[in-house]
Amino acid sequence: MLNLTDAPTAEALGARAGEVSVVILGGKINHFGIPDYHAVTPGVHVWIAEFPQSRGLDVRSGEDGWWSLDVIKEKDADLHISLIYEKQGWVTTKSNVITVGDENITDLAIQFVDPDLYFQTMKPLIESVLGATGDKENATLRNAVVGTVGKSWASMHDDRLPHGDPGATVTAIPGAIGPVYFDEKVMPNPAYAATSVDGGVAWFNVPPGAHTVTAFKQDVQFADVTFLIDESDADNGVILYVASPPHSIQGSNDSAPGRN
Secondary structure (H helix, E strand, O other), X not given: OEEOOOOOOOOOOOOOOOOEEEEEEEEEEEEEOOOOOOEEOOOOEEEEOOOHHHHHHOEEOOOOOEEEEEEXXXXXXXXXXXXXXXXXXXXXXXXXXXXXXXXXEEEEEEEEEOHHHHHHHHHXXXXXXXXXXXXXXXXXXXXXXXEEEEOOOOOOOOOOOOOEOOOOEEOOOOOOEEEEEEOOOOOEOOOOOOOOOOOEEEEEXXXXXXXXXXXXXXXXXXXXXXXXXXXXXXXXXXXXXXEOOOOOEEEOOOOOOOXX
């Protein structure tokens, strides 16, 4: 159990003295890669970036990919946290900012990227695109932010695929390259001007800071998603920043998979 009522950063995160709440945080870790698109990933170490002491709790996903952490917090005071997912040999990933109130959040999810797919295919592909711009400073991939522009039901806990809401556009991140949309083969494709049925979108070489993004499509409302790129992330080995549904750029469109 993690006690955050007396943590040094509690005041900065909005906590205040008073009664406490015990909140359960939990979710499932799938990995995107070869050979299975949604294979579960056991043995992933999960901790809260804003509370480094949580790293010592050694919370890990089980054989079914699920993990759980009990948190003691000040009642009626929201906490804003980012989760770090790490496993030896894999691509360390940080989530978008999650708001924790007094209710349990047990549907968290992350699409952990298979290391072979990332290092052998995705990273070289992205760097070839970055290099084609002629900007040598930006030719090396760093701070890659990825989100899913999804249907209202989209979730890593839902077997329906694809999750994406096609034809949506997203906001730019100042100082970053992108947005770059993913095609139907779930690969970043600079030729796309809007989301495909996959819904994936990425920004590359994102500068440090808090960056809030959202999506736009006629007659559809989307949630905002915030990523916090901290200078300490590199020391923790963070390579990717990923928002996976249902806590990503969720929209109000409830149409079936692959439909507008």
